[in-house]
Amino acid sequence: MNKLILIKLGGSLITNKNQPESPNLSVIKKLSQEINELINDKDKFFVIGHGSGSFAHVPAKQYETKKGFINEKSPFGMGLVQDSAAKLNRIVVKHLLESEINAYSINPSSALLTKNGKIVNWYLEPLKLLLKNKMIPVVYGDVVVDENQGCAIISTEVLLNYLALNLQKEYEIEKIIYLGCTDGAWDENQKTIPVITSKSYSSLQKHFGASGGIDVTGGMDHKMSEAMEIAKVGIHVVIANGNMPHILKKILNKEYSNCTIITK
């Protein structure tokens, strides 16, 4: 069975979270080049997801988009959030293409429906065929249409979990990798925790606060709970520092120093 690896490029890694709409181009370029080094392996398939960082989180906070249509300005805010998220997506995809990667955006806001913030349906046929053709679908945290509340915010972690669960028939899900700005998840002394299991999670949970800068999806706390969710079905998540050289190659070679593995 072919192996699928899902990679998240964190919003705080690929943007400067403290300045609106400022991409971190040198990191996006570095990661694009490192992804290029992985794609020649014929048995490995990839999905890339990225966060919104200082792009969509800013209007999403201003218009409280996560809550849905709460006032007459909410639909306009929904448009602004989509625009800002898509802008960063274009920057990421442009750099992937420049690194000769067959990258192709899949915009959640065009193909996914939620009900009270939970995914009801995501039309995955295009994405499945892209993967079959060895292309690299690029998804991202986005605003989406919600059956009940008008709109909702979907985080990259939730998207990648959904994909991992729904592509299990076709692929062996090798792992989900979250690339951020820290050497994995830290304990109270800011030291990397090598492994987190459902057993150790409850005692560690208090250390995982919100991320630096604005983050409407909940920062490290949200990442950890989504990672625990998918770990339950036997898919493990690796949290690593995207600034480290050749980090993706190392993780695929199972060199996990300075990484956190979340497992059952």
Place this chain on the structure above:
Amino acid sequence: MNKLILIKLGGSLITNKNQPESPNLSVIKKLSQEINELINDKDKFFVIGHGSGSFAHVPAKQYETKKGFINEKSPFGMGLVQDSAAKLNRIVVKHLLESEINAYSINPSSALLTKNGKIVNWYLEPLKLLLKNKMIPVVYGDVVVDENQGCAIISTEVLLNYLALNLQKEYEIEKIIYLGCTDGAWDENQKTIPVITSKSYSSLQKHFGASGGIDVTGGMDHKMSEAMEIAKVGIHVVIANGNMPHILKKILNKEYSNCTIITK
């Protein structure tokens, strides 16, 4: 029953077709402002579609994207075409938002599947809910995933026809408007033909050549045949010059001077 109007902003109108990736910002701004004047009518709902002009048509021609995956470079070309089409879409949506329109992109490449270039399915639930919430979905000519040939190109006219046919249960389709750079469709003396019917079409067909600049979807000839297709089911198409002041308001008031109406 609520009325739905579908408006196409032609690629040759909103871009300079002879210079790659050059938007015609003054026209995009003018049309955004004129669309803003229409949206307060509570019973009227709108979908906007736009062409790709000097954006996606350029890589689409280079990689012969319309033919599908014809060589090993085709998947990369598919990514480039999507990127270029999406870039123009962001420019259009940005200007609509700046004119205080609740605009929201629906990317065909994320939600639509073709088989040998014909639409097999388009996941329309998000678009339908957006309309219900009085938002304005913005679609555009795009590259899409094709079940048989890997990829295909879908023109804005084909997308708008598909929407008109599939939204007939919920809306009375008032008309489809194609805005281009000419006063409607011309006869052999470059005079506007006021009305074209299926009867007169066959004798006029020879006048409708390709559009100026690169156009992989077939120019005026393609527009006319798609307009004739939808006219068959009783939905009429108005072809007009998007440079004329207040052109959309005039058409909605049934002032059709310098326009061509395509009807059954």
